[in-house]
Amino acid sequence: xxxxxxxxxxxxxxxxxxxxxxxxxxxxxxxxxxxxxxxxxxxxxxxxxxxxxxxxxxxxxxxxxxxxxxxxxxxx
Numbered sequence: 424x425x426x427x428x429x430x431x432x433x434x435x436x437x438x439x440x441x442x443x444x445x446x447x448x449x450x451x452x453x454x455x456x457x458x459x460x461x462x463x464x465x466x467x468x469x470x471x472x473x474x475x476x477x478x479x480x481x482x483x484x485x486x487x488x489x490x491x492x493x494x495x496x497x498x499x
Contacts, residue, residue, distance in 0.1 A: 442472065442479035451485065 448469065449456045462468025463478070469488035472479045 440482045442474065443482055443485065445478055445480070448480045448485055452489070 445459050469485045
């Protein structure tokens with residue numbers, strides 16, 4: 424599933440992905456935003472950052488969390 428594109432600005436770091444909003448991560452994972460907040464409260468979802476009073480996600484951490492969720496063995 425592709426990420427939601429965001430326009431790059433002059434303030435972006437060289438080669439860095441912009442931080443994702445809860446709405447972007449929810450759309451990427453196909454879950455409601457409320458579910459992300461519940462996962463954060465239960466400490467079961469992807470790691471979050473607080474930027475001021477806003478929650479943000481690093482895309483690489485979202486992908487790593489998603490990979491960890493699908494790492495079960497199907498050969499049994």
